[in-house]
Amino acid sequence: MRKPALFSRPSGRLSGLLGAVFRGAATGIVVSASLAATLGVAPAARAAAQGTALDIRPHEAPAVCGAHQPQIAVTVAGVRPGGILTVELYRPSAGDFLRKASRLKRVRVPAGQAPQTVCFDVAAAGRYAVAAYHDVNANRDLDRKWNQLPDEPFALSGGKTLGLGMPTFEDAAFEAGAGGAAIRIELRR
DSSP states (O other): OOOHHHHHHHHHHHHHHHHHHHGGOOOOOOOOHHHHHTTTOOOOHHHHHHHHHHOOGGOOBBBOSSSSSSSEEEEESOSSSSSSSEEEEOOOSOTTTTSSHHHHHHHEOOOOOOEEOOOOOOOSSSEEEEEEEETOOSSSSOOOOSSSSSSSEEETTTTOOOOOOOOOHHHHHEEEEETEEEEOOOOOO
C-alpha cells in the first residue's frame, strides 16, 4: 500500500510546522525517532528528534541527601545507563497504594551506573513505602505487559516480587525513625 503524499516528503505548511517542532527540541519538545522516520525527515533532524535531553521536570528533583532530617535515602541497584530512574514515596493507604492519591513524592533522575541513591525529605517519622522503576525508553510511563505486570525493571521496598494481584502498602512498608531511614532495593525485570 502506498503512503499518502503527505507522509512521503514534507513540504509547504507541513514542512514549516515540522521545522518549528524540531527547533522546539531545544526548549523541551522532542519528537520521537519513529515519527521523524515516518515523516521522511532529514537525518540531521531525525537525530535531533531522538533528543539527548530527558524530560525531567524541576519539581521531580530529589532532595539533597543529608541536608534535612528526617530523610529517606533510597539506594537503587540494578539500574543501567540510559533512560530515567523513577522513585516514588508512598504514605500508608488501604486501597490506593501505587496510585497518585497515596503518593507523597515522585523523583526522576537520569539513569546511570548502579547503584544510585535518591533522597526524600519527610515531615515526620512513620511508615512509608517506595516503588522504583527504570524507564528505559524515557517515555515517563511504566510500560506494562499484556497482563499489566511491569515490562521495565521495577522494585518495591521490602523486596516483594510482583504476582498476579496488586501489591498492598503492607507488602512494601518500612519504618522511618526520627533520623529517617536508609533502604536498598533491587530492580528486577
